[in-house]
Amino acid sequence: MLIMIRTLLQVITITSLMLTATLTAAVEHNHQAMALKEVQAGNCEKTEITCAKTVTTAFSPNGDLWRLWTLNSILYFQMSADNGLTFSTRRSVGIDKEKISARNENRPKIAFDKYQGVYLSWATPREKKYTADVRFAYSNDYGKTFTKAITVNNDNLLTGHSFNEMLVTDDGDISIVWLDSRLAYQLRKEGKQTNGSALYIGKANYRKNQTTFSNQPLANNTCVCCRIAMDFNNNNELAVFWRHIYGDNIREFALLTLSQDENAQPLPYQVSHDHWQINGCPHQGGAISINDNNRYHMVWFNQGDLGKGIFYASSSDQGKTLTQPISVGVQSAQAAYPHLNTNGNKIDIVWTQFTGTEHELWHQRSNDNGKSFSAAELLAISSKGSDRPFIIKKGNVSYVSWHRLKQGHLVQAL
Amino acid sequence: MISIKKLSIAFLICCCCCANGAHASSIAFSEEQLFIVKKQNMGKQWLMLLWSVDCPPCFKELAIIQKLQSQHDNLAVVVINTDADDDITKERIDIIKKFELGKLSHYHFIDGQSDQSRYIIDSNWYGELPRSYFFESNGEFHGKSGLVDEVILTHWLVL
Numbered sequence: 251m252l253i254m255i256r257t258l259l260q261v262i263t264i265t266s267l268m269l270t271a272t273l274t275a276a277v278e279h280n281h282q283a284m285a286l287k288e289v290q291a292g293n294c295e296k297t298e299i300t301c302a303k304t305v306t307t308a309f310s311p312n313g314d315l316w317r318l319w320t321l322n323s324i325l326y327f328q329m330s331a332d333n334g335l336t337f338s339t340r341r342s343v344g345i346d347k348e349k350i351s352a353r354n355e356n357r358p359k360i361a362f363d364k365y366q367g368v369y370l371s372w373a374t375p376r377e378k379k380y381t382a383d384v385r386f387a388y389s390n391d392y393g394k395t396f397t398k399a400i401t402v403n404n405d406n407l408l409t410g411h412s413f414n415e416m417l418v419t420d421d422g423d424i425s426i427v428w429l430d431s432r433l434a435y436q437l438r439k440e441g442k443q444t445n446g447s448a449l450y451i452g453k454a455n456y457r458k459n460q461t462t463f464s465n466q467p468l469a470n471n472t473c474v475c476c477r478i479a480m481d482f483n484n485n486n487e488l489a490v491f492w493r494h495i496y497g498d499n500i501r502e503f504a505l506l507t508l509s510q511d512e513n514a515q516p517l518p519y520q521v522s523h524d525h526w527q528i529n530g531c532p533h534q535g536g537a538i539s540i541n542d543n544n545r546y547h548m549v550w551f552n553q554g555d556l557g558k559g560i561f562y563a564s565s566s567d568q569g570k571t572l573t574q575p576i577s578v579g580v581q582s583a584q585a586a587y588p589h590l591n592t593n594g595n596k597i598d599i600v601w602t603q604f605t606g607t608e609h610e611l612w613h614q615r616s617n618d619n620g621k622s623f624s625a626a627e628l629l630a631i632s633s634k635g636s637d638r639p640f641i642i643k644k645g646n647v648s649y650v651s652w653h654r655l656k657q658g659h660l661v662q663a664l
Numbered sequence: 665m666i667s668i669k670k671l672s673i674a675f676l677i678c679c680c681c682c683a684n685g686a687h688a689s690s691i692a693f694s695e696e697q698l699f700i701v702k703k704q705n706m707g708k709q710w711l712m713l714l715w716s717v718d719c720p721p722c723f724k725e726l727a728i729i730q731k732l733q734s735q736h737d738n739l740a741v742v743v744i745n746t747d748a749d750d751d752i753t754k755e756r757i758d759i760i761k762k763f764e765l766g767k768l769s770h771y772h773f774i775d776g777q778s779d780q781s782r783y784i785i786d787s788n789w790y791g792e793l794p795r796s797y798f799f800e801s802n803g804e805f806h807g808k809s810g811l812v813d814e815v816i817l818t819h820w821l822v823l
Contacts, residue, residue, distance in 0.1 A: 303749070353749065354718065379759075380720055474720055499810070530810035531719040532792045553790060553809070584783070586790055606783045635776040655776050 297321055297340060299328075304357040304637050305653035307661065309644040310392075311364045311420070317651075317659060318360045318370070323347040325358060325370065327393065333649065334661025345387050345399045349375050351412055354533055355477040355638075361418035365457065366392040371402070371426050373412035382412040384428045386463070388456045402426055402452045402463045409435040410447060413535075415478045417488070422457035425488055427478050433470055446471040446495045449478070451488075451508070468506060469518055471495045477535030483507060484544040489568065491538040491548060496520065499529040503536050503550045505569035519569035522550050524557030534586060541592035547620055549578065549588040549599055560588045560601055564620045579603060579612060579626065591641035591648050595619040598648045598664050600629070600639045609636035611652050613664055630660055690756070690770040693744060695784045697771060701742055705799060710740035711821055712797040712805075714785075716747050717755050721811045722794040723763075728814045730763045736822050744771040744785075746793065748778035 299305060302319035309315055315330040317337070325343035330336060350358060351373040358372035368389040373382045384402040389395060403411040410431035417425050430450040437444040448470045452463035473493035480490045487507050494504035502525075506518040526532070536550035546565045552558065559581035563572045579585025584604035591598055597616040602609050609632040616623045635655030641648050641664065648664045691697055701712075713729065715722035726743075733739045743765060745756050760766060773781040782791055789795060792809045798820055799805040 379717075475718060528792060528810035530721045530793050530795075531716070533718075534790075534792075551790075553792065582788075584779075584787070584790065604779050604783060606787065607780065609779065636779070 297324070297326060297342075299326070299340075299653075299659050300656055302352070302653065303655065304352045304354075305651065305659050306357050306360055307640065307642055307651040308360050308362070309642055310362040310368075313644060315642075315644070315649075315661065316360055316368075317661075318358055319653075320350040320352045320358060320372070323349050325350060325372070327360075329393075330661075333644065333647075333663065334651075341393070343370065343387065343393075344396050348385070348399070351375055351382060355475060355535055356413055359414060359416040361416050361424075363418055363422040363457065364420040365422065366390065367418070367422055367457065368393045368396075369416060369418045369424060370396070371414050371416040373414055373428075376408055378408055380410050380431075381408045382410060384411045384414045384426060384452070386424075386426065386454075390456070397456070400461070400463075402465075403428070403430060403432075403450070404452075404463065404465045405430075405432045407432050407435055410474070411450075413475075413477055415480055417480060417482065419482075419486075422455050424452075424454045424456070424463075425480070426452045426463065427468070427480060427490055428452075429472055429474060429478070430467070431474075433467070444471075445499070447474045448472060449490065449492055451490075468508075468516055469494065469504065473501050473532065475531040475533055479536055479538045481538050481540045481546075483540045483546070483568070484542070485510065489538060489540060489546060491521070491536050493532065493535060493550075494518070494520070499527055500554075501526045501528055501532055502552070502554075503548070505538070505546070505548070505565075507568045521548060521563070521565075521569055521572060522552055522557070522561065522575070524552035524554030524561070526552045526554035526557075528553075537589045537591075539590055539592040539597075541597075541619070542594055543619070545619060547590060547592050547597055549590045549601075551586055551588060560585050560599075562588075562590070562597075562599060562620065562623075564597075573620065576620075576623070578614060578623075583610075585612070587636075587638045589638065589640050591643055593643060593646055593648055596648070597623075598641050598650075599623075600641055600650050600652075600664075602636050602639060604636075608633050609654070611636075611639055611650065611660075613650065615664070629662060630654075632657055690745065690760075690772045692774050693771040693777075693781050693784075694774075698784060701769065701771075702799070702803060705740065705742070706803055707801050708740055709801055709820060710742065710799045711817070712742045712744065712785075712799065714744045714746050714793060714795040714797075716745065716793050717752050717759060718747070719793040723759075724811050725794045725796070725817075726759070726763045726765065728812075728817055729768075730765060731814075732818060732821060733765065733767070739768065739821055741821065742769045742771065744773070746773050746778060746782065746791070746795075748773035748775055748781065750775040 306318040328337040414428040429447040449468040476493040503522040506516040534551040560578040561575040563575040588601040632654035637653035639652040
């Protein structure tokens with residue numbers, strides 16, 4: 251036995267020497283090469299929300315708070331009847347397993363109608379890099395069962411369709427917007443230069459048996475990696491807010507309102523003028539909320555020559571003119587990822603800051619329709635990571651939803 | 665006896681495989697690793713390129729580096745993946761293989777440590793990508809967000 255162990259040790263020693271020699275050769279070949287070390291891929295086999303990268307929350311018309319997340323190609327949800335204090339047993343969405351994009355700006359979406367309808371939308375990556383489809387499923391029994399998932403984009407192209415956002419009216423009119431690369435795909439095939447994606451909208455209504463989504467382009471040359479935001483104005487017209495590419499890669503926010511008159515050409519307005527020139531991915535979309543007096547309130551993040559950090563502004567004419575943007579948060583403290591919501595004349599803004607070791611969730615409120623804001627208030631801290639924060643509304647109370655990776659999901663009244 | 669023999673063979677194969685794949689390995693990023701890599705490159709002009717699997721323009725910069733590497737030996741480039749997500753480990757490795765950049769030094773942000781790692785490099789950087797840091801021979805550096813022009817990269821790394 252001793253001999254056998256000695257033999258084994260000799261083999262190990264010789265092998266180690268061989269390994270060292272090979273490594274030395276590698277280092278000689280490229281002296282920057284360093285010791286081999288690879289963190290093993292973490293297999294978060296659990297289904298708990300704490301393992302999720304993103305969490306999506308929304309209140310249903312009956313006041314239940316739903317939260318939605320994905321792990322290992324399955325969508326999970328829970329409900330809370332007490333505004334997030336306690337949640338029901340975790341359930342999986344009854345659809346076939348498929349990959350679901352849920353990281354940073356990309357995440358599944360949930361919405362409701364007033365007839366127990368639950369609507370889900372997500373992006374599923376396809377077999378080629380940067381290709382995906384926007385997917386959709388519907389439940390008419392408050393989540394007990396779901397329809398078979400369908401693809402919203404109708405071009406049958408292996409190209410990019412993602413960063414989906416969804417709104418559903420009480421009567422079940424579904425509006426999904428997304429970033430779509432079909433135009434870029436065609437232009438590239440023709441050997442033409444193009445930049446960015448296009449903004450598309452799809453509409454359907456399952457309650458009226460309109461189960462095939464229309465596909466309509468709204469704008470071309472959008473940034474390819476920032477979430478879109480949207481809200482209905484007081485005329486039930488959809489306002490869409492996104493990061494656009496102007497000129498030579500100037501990434502600024504744009505806004506358009508879709509008129510009830512479907513033949514009217516939507517007129518986009520440039521909202522931000524911070525002159526952020528970057529041929530790259532900011533990975534930070536904005537947020538929009540339209541309040542009772544039809545004023546559009548918006549927040550965004552830029553790192554331009556003329557404006558750096560988070561900005562808030564509002565418009566009474568659908569973006570044609572804008573109030574002077576107000577700086578939000580502390581730029582030097584990494585203020586980022588703003589979101590906002592309105593409740594009458596109350597405007598709530600949340601964002602994160604980073605100390606170098608901890609993420610902080612901050613909040614600021616205006617009680618006078620955005621004319622002035624209270625001092626910023628620190629709401630919570632995360633030591634292990636941070637998802638984007640979002641504000642959701644139930645009646646006249648706003649709540650912040652903030653998922654802290656491997657720490658937990660926070661829901662707190664503002 | 666048989667099991668020890670098998671164990672020995674398995675260990676031998678494992679080690680040889682590791683050695684052959686040395687160039688494609690990635691090191692978990694940390695403050696210490698950053699210190700080491702800066703120290704190693706002191707005295708020369710070099711580039712630190714940060715990228716993500718979710719960043720199409722990053723691929724264009726990787727492609728430029730690939731082209732330069734095919735024309736010049738010992739390109740002074742350190743490549744850092746910022747995804748901080750163990751779920752994309754295979755994807756990250758596949759992309760580096762696709763661009764044939766295994767000979768370069770590779771690092772990756774540790775799972776869930778994206779912002780912490782970013783802050784270690786530059787507290788004034790907000791995570792936009794690609795991000796390129798141009799290090800001078802005296803260790804001074806400046807960062808640039810977005811795809812860097814091939815002419816600039818060539819001038820910095822080769823000329």
